[in-house]
Structure formats: structure tokens, C-alpha cells
Amino acid sequence: MSCVRSSTSVLRTFVRELLNILPLPKLTILTLSKLSTWGEGKGEGMRVLGISGSPRIGGNTDILLDKVLEGAKSKGAETEKIILNKLKFSPCQEHEKVKDDGTCLLQDDLQDVYKKIKAIDVLVLASPVFFGSLSAQTKMMIDRFQCAWRAKYILKKDNGFRKIKGAFISVEGSDRKDFFENAKSIVRNFFAVINASYKEELFCPDVDGKEEILKKPDCLEKAFGLGQRLVKGG
Numbered sequence: 001m002s003c004v005r006s007s008t009s010v011l012r013t014f015v016r017e018l019l020n021i022l023p024l025p026k027l028t029i030l031t032l033s034k035l036s037t038w039g040e041g042k043g044e045g046m047r048v049l050g051i052s053g054s055p056r057i058g059g060n061t062d063i064l065l066d067k068v069l070e071g072a073k074s075k076g077a078e079t080e081k082i083i084l085n086k087l088k089f090s091p092c093q094e095h096e097k098v099k100d101d102g103t104c105l106l107q108d109d110l111q112d113v114y115k116k117i118k119a120i121d122v123l124v125l126a127s128p129v130f131f132g133s134l135s136a137q138t139k140m141m142i143d144r145f146q147c148a149w150r151a152k153y154i155l156k157k158d159n160g161f162r163k164i165k166g167a168f169i170s171v172e173g174s175d176r177k178d179f180f181e182n183a184k185s186i187v188r189n190f191f192a193v194i195n196a197s198y199k200e201e202l203f204c205p206d207v208d209g210k211e212e213i214l215k216k217p218d219c220l221e222k223a224f225g226l227g228q229r230l231v232k233g234g
């Protein structure tokens with residue numbers, strides 16, 4: 001009897017050790033945890049796309065956006081950044097014979113941006129204040145979503161953009177709240193079209209020179225925290 005017991009416990013120990021050595025169970029657990037967090041708003045496996053609308057690479061918008069993405073990454077998200085100024089795309093041409101499937105006729109770099117936004121969980125849009133509102137680069141991109149607006153509101157059909165979270169961050173040289181509000185109202189409109197809920201915002205005034213935002217650690221800290229919150233759930 002005791003011999004049976006001890007051989008059973010040896011077998012149990014062997015199986016336990018085998019489970020520890022074999023990579024398969026661990027892989028399974030990882031895959032399952034990825035699957036279980038996907039789409040539930042938790043950090044791991046979430047895809048966060050940052051879009052910068054500033055022409056000044058390494059400037060204030062760029063630095064602030066990087067901080068947000070760093071925060072998201074620290075919570076396990078996959079992050080990517082697009083700099084609109086590096087893309088080649090045309091402003092909306094108001095084609096009257098648009099395809100009625102929510103897509104745009106213009107075949108340029110923005111086609112890739114549509115595809116990317118359709119595949120992410122969180123969008124962080126970043127723009128400096130130019131003439132009291134968004135930069136031209138940012139507005140030019142937004143206008144190109146008219147096809148999605150038409151599909152959603154006129155044709156009342158699925159425009160291909162699934163529900164995601166959205167955040168808007170901005171900087172300006174002055175300290176004018178109304179400028180940020182102008183920009184925000186356009187972004188809210190844009191987010192509604194692409195089915196992004198307006199979850200977070202961060203506005204940093206009084207930054208004008210390139211990299212001046214580095215002298216504002218509170219702004220950078222807030223950006224990092226914002227990135228973390230975006231992937232933390234809810």
C-alpha cells in the first residue's frame with residue numbers, strides 16, 4: 001500500500017516537473033491571457049496608435065506624444081507613431097462619385113492610416129495649436145475621413161471603424177483656453193465619425209520654442225499617466 005502511495009507521489013512530482021519544463025503549457029497560458037484581455041480594455045496586447053500633426057519633428061507635440069506612448073507601453077501595450085508631415089497625401093477633393101462603402105477614392109499614404117486605425121484599440125491624436133486651432137496637417141487628415149462620415153451618417157451603414165478609445169493632446173505658445181477648445185471640438189467630431197470615444201485630453205499652454213516642453217515636467221508626467229490610463233481598462 002505504502003509502495004503504491006509513494007509511486008503515485010513520485011508520478012505526481014514527475015508530472016508537475018514535466019509541466020514546468022515543457023514550454024507548451026506556458027505558451028497556452030500566454031495565448032489565453034492575450035485572448036482574454038483582447039478587447040476588454042486591459043493593457044497587454046492593446047494596440048495604441050499615436051498620430052502627430054506637427055511639422056516640427058522632435059518638437060513639443062512630438063515629445064508629448066512620445067511620453068503618452070511610453071506610458072501605454074509601460075502597461076504592456078504595443079505602440080506605433082505616425083508623423084503626418086512625413087506622409088504624402090492630398091487634401092479632400094470632394095469627389096462627388098465617392099464609393100458608397102466608406103472608402104476614399106484617393107490612393108495615397110492615407111490609405112495605410114485608414115487601415116491602421118481600423119486595427120487599433122486606442123488612438124492618440126496630437127496637434128499643436130496653429131492659428132487658434134489644429135495644424136493644417138491634422139485638419140487635412142481629418143477632412144479625408146469624409147468618406148467614413150458619409151457611410152455612417154448618410155448611408156447609415158457600418159463604415160468599418162470599430163469602437164476604440166481616443167485621446168487628444170495639444171500644445172500652444174500662448175495661454176488661450178479657447179484655442180484648445182476650438183481644436184477639441186473638431187477632434188470630437190472626428191472621433192465620433194471613427195467610433196472613438198473621447199476618453200482623455202491633455203493641453204499644455206506656454207510652450208513655444210522647440211523642446212520647450214522639456215521644461216514642464218508636470219506636463220510630461222501627465223502625458224505618461226494618460227498613456228497608462230488609456231490601456232488600464234475602463
Ligand SMILES: Cc1cc2nc3c(=O)[nH]c(=O)nc-3n(C[C@H](O)[C@H](O)[C@H](O)COP(=O)(O)O)c2cc1C
Pocket residue numbers: 054055056059060061062128129130131132133171172173174175176179207208209210211
Ligand atoms: C503657423 C503657426 C501658427 C501658430 N499659431 C498659434 C496660435 O494661434 N496660438 C498659440 O498659442 N500658438 C501658436 N503657435 C505656436 C505653437 O503652437 C507652439 O510653438 C507649439 O509649441 C508648437 O508645437 P511643436 O513644437 O510641436 O510644433 C503657432 C505656431 C506656428 C508655427
